[in-house]
Amino acid sequence: MNNWFKRNGVHFAVAAIFLVICFFYFTPAFQGKTLGQNDVTRAQSTQKEINDYRAKDTTILWTNQILGGMPAFQIWAPYTDNVTTHVVSALKTVFPNPVDTVLLFLFGTYLLFCVLKLNPWLSAAGAVAFTFSSYNIILLLAGHANQAFAIALFAPIIAGIILTLRGKYLLGASVTAFFLALEIRANHLQMTYYLMLAILILVGIEVYHAIKTKTTASFLKSVGYLAAATVLALCVNASILWSTYEYSKETIRGKSNLTHSSNNEPSAGLPRDYAYEWSQGVAECFTFLIPDIYGGSTRGSNDPNSHVIKALLDRGADINQAQNISQGALPLYWGDKRFTEGPFYFGAIICFLFVAGLLIVKNRLKWWILGTVILTMLLSFGRNFPFVSDLFFNYFPLYNKFRAVESILAVAQLSFALLGLLAIQEIITNPNKADLLKKTKIALYITGGLSLLFAVLPDAFLSFRTSNHQEFTQFLGKQLGGDATLATDLANALIKDRISIARADAIRSLIFVLISFGLVWAFIKQKINVTVLSLVFFALILVDMWQIDKRYLNDGAFVEKQVDNKPKPRLIDQLIARDTDPDYRVIDLGQNLLSDSYTPYFHKAVGGYSAARLKRYDELVENQLTQSLNQDVLDMLNTKYIITYDPKTQEPGMKSNTTACGHAWFVKSVKFADNADQEMQAISSFSPKDEAIVDKSFKDQVKDKNLATDPAASIKLVSYNPDHMVYESGSTSDQIAVFSEVYYDKGWKMLIDGVEQPYFRADYLLRAAQIPLGNHKIEFIFHPTSYYTGEVISLIGSIILILALIGALYLENKKKSGELKTA
Known part of the structure; x- marks a missing residue:
């Protein structure tokens, strides 16, 4: 045991340094503070x-809290039979947010560089380079926790794959399965998808190398183990994947129900403009080397001392006014993104080493890294260089399900760090030092030359103006009371x-760059x-990345946990909350319905935010609640309260909607529609309490000939649980009941007096059912097979994964012990 600690002493030293780095960078987190993350608040x-x-x-x-009601799979679900759930929980219990994710970044990337046989200090340098790439840190600041967690697992997954390809079949496959299972558990399909492109x-x-060297047999064996590892990781996450797959077809990423849409969206996937909304500018790639060349x-x-604040001070503003105007109205970023928290900065040192690596690295991994960088950069350009992006968007499976295409550069970040550190390894091991020096000078001329050009003549190559600079200046003049001169001065x-x-x-x-070349x-x-080379590079890379990251995620980003950052209820919210009805809805006309993050704090809302909202609800909002407010649709959604605003004072008020249909009601007639377009047209003007609009595909479930008017018929909600709604009905004839709940047939079951019965969709979005005469107990129970059966599969997969890991580690340790005894 003592020998084991001695052999691995340097790894323990690196681990201790990682902990120290996290402590000093995220000191407020260890003091009980938390990041004030906007997306977390939402x-x-x-x-x-x-x-x-x-x-x-x-x-x-x-949950019925947002968007009329939706599955909770993409919001939160326990997944207790998945072993990775407990791994994640343990990390979050031991380490404060976001230290748990940062440590996963550091140790996962360190593992990859160790697998590539770099010495520990170079491996640590590579880990710091990737972990503290600005995009990762900005994600943590913004609260994109799942996305950052998924990116943190890129490196250890690749480490497992490389181990397997090197002939360590069981160990490599087990490592791959474990980290891939965690990756899938992060539930950020977009990042996993981008990683898979790199792995392809x-x-x-x-494949090319195996054919060339005639080692296809061992390669195919590796592929077999990796295929088994992939299947195992999928099984561990069966409940997540099955639920997500089943649900995704019904979301805005699925097929359109309408053939006519006002925004000309595609029949499946996201609208192109929406998907490309955050595209990397081609010239913005200079930020890889020079962080705030596009303003930050x-x-x-x-x-x-800024020119803007000086101009404001010269006009008589005090310093506080000047700073407020500058920060709120005069953005330093001048690219084409609607807004951004900061650039993709890979590190000046890493960029220098990456270029050097292109010239000197002999390892075939160089071609994989280069291919990955080229593809990810081209795809990140989106609307700014659409040729390649459009090919993928239109023809590559699943690609059109994702937005913010610039985020694929998370893969490029890792690629740059990989080749950069492999370049140092080549410098260390390659005996032809003269050739190395010559080629490294070329890297100096390229990266140092670019830096020098932008230092001396920045405006000779870049405009530093937004594409709408003139319009912005005019708008600024209006905001300044028509003072066009001041607006022009401030713009300049x-x-x-x-x-x-x-x-x-x-x-x-x-x-x-000069210091890095000097080291080489x-x-x-x-x-x-x-040792000195490795340690100094480690320290330099840390300093380089730390300084830039602190511009974005610094101590000021943390707030006291006990500070309540949630919105405070207004008087009207308090008045509405007095209503003891468990399941009515509220619409706030002052909020954007599809991004309303306020109303759901206090009420079950017609609006809300979800990037995985149901397609039918999205279509309903677009066609019935956006251009104008369809009162009939509000009524069928049981919208009991409408929050309005005084046009002069903007003070909120509340209107009680007396025509809301309630939780459930019997209709007098049924009208059939041929398709979704007719359904949507029909609900544009109808009487939801009297008639139901039903797609003809449900015609066999509707026995409308037996319907008879019964003025005394009643149906009411008697027990509310989002997963279990209980109603009681009474009538002297068969009735058609409509429920003000969102229709989703992938898990909801209807029971009448304990016996499962069919139900159908009405009014484009709601549930409806044939209710026989007499007194009945009607239950809607949400029990999705995809979740509950998926959990059984997850448990079996988790047990196999644990056994595989234990077995692989035991055999590897036994093998190393035997080698030491032989030596």
Whole structure:
């Protein structure tokens, strides 16, 4: 045991340093503070009903809190039979947010570089380079926790694949299965998809190498083990994947129900403009080397010495006014994205080493990395270079399900760090030092030359103006009371600030590139040894990335946990909350319905936010509640309260909707529609309490000939649980009941007096059913097979995964012990 600790002492030292880095960077997190994340705050409103039931030790898989009602799979579900759920829970219990994710980044990437046989300090340098790439840190700041977690698992998955391809079949496959299971559990399909694109390129390179070297037998064996690992990871996450797959077909990423749409969206997948909304500018890739060459974030400067603030001070503003105007109205970012928290900065040192790696690395992984970088960059351009993106969007499976295409550069971040550190490894191991020095000089000329050009003549190559600069200046003039002169002065001052920032960062990058080349030169000239080279690179990369990241995620981003950042209920919210009815809806006309993060804090809302909202609900909002407000649709959704605003004072008020249909009602007649378009047209003007609009595909479930008017007939909700709704009915004849609940047939079952009966969709969105005469107990129970049977499969897969890991580690340790004894 002592020998084991001695052999692995340097790894423990690296681990301790990682912990120290996290402690000093995220000190407020260890002091009980938390990140004030906007997206997390919005998620809390989405999860309101789910969390209320969790507080009662009750799990619900359906929530009526947002968008009329939807499955909770893409919001929160327990998945307790999945071993990775407990791994994630343990990490979050031991380490504060976001330290758990950062440590996963560091140790996962460290594992990959160790598998590539770099020495521990170079492996640590590579881990720091990827972990602290600015996009990862900005994701943590913004609260995209699942996305960051998924990216953190890229490196260890690749490590497992490489181990398997190197002949460590069981160990590599087990490592791959474990981290791939965690990756899937992160439930960020977009990031997993992007990783798979990179892995496909890697497999292609390995296929070529296997054929060339006539080692196809061992390659196919590796592929077999990796295929088994993939199947195992899928089984571990069966409940997540099955539920998501089943649900995704009904969401905005699924097939359109309408043949006519006002926004000309595709028949399946996301609208192109929506998917490409966050596209990387082609020239913005200079931020890989020079971080704020495009201004950084969409916030303005608060530097008292900035040109903008000086211009405002010259006009008589005090410093606080000047800073507020500058930060709120004069964004430093000048690219084409609607807004951004910051750039993709890979590191000046890493960019220098990456270019050097293209020239000197002999490892075939170089071609995989280069291919991955080229593809990810081209796809990240989206609307700015649509040729390649459109090919993928139109023809590549699933690609059109994702938005914010620039996020694929998360894969490029890792690729740059990989080749950069492989370049240092090549410098260390390749005996032809003269050739290495010559080629490294070329990397210096390219990266250092670019930095020097932008330091000396930044505006000779870039405009530092937004594409709508003239319109922005005119708008600014109007905001300043028609003072066009001041608006022009401020716009010109803003350009000067952008140029100054770009020049300063270019000089900064040039310094890091020169120091990096100096290190390489010193090693080649035998002025320093491998250990010094590795340690200094580790320290330099840390300093480089740390300084830039602190511009975005710094101590000021943390807030006290006890500070209540949730919206405070207004008087009208308090008045509405007095209603003891468990399941009515509220619409706030002052909110964007599909991004309403306020109303769901306090009420079951017609609006809300979900990137995986149901397609039918999205279509209903677009056609019936956006251009104008369809009162009939509000009534059928049981919208009991409407929050309005005084047009002069913008003070909120509340109107009680007396025509709301209630939880359930019997209709007098049924009208059949040939398709979704006719359904949508029919509900544009109808009487929801009297008639139901039903698609003809449900005609065999409707026995409308037996219907008879019964003035005394009644149906009411008697018990409310989002997963279990109980009604009681009474009538002297058969009736058609419509329920003000969203129709979703992938899990909802209807029972009448304990016996399952069919139900159907009415009024485009709602549930409806034939109710026989007499007194009955009617239940709607949400019990999706995809979740509950999926959990059984997850449990079996989890047991196999644990056994495989234990067995692989035992055999590997036994093998190493035998090798040491032989030695």
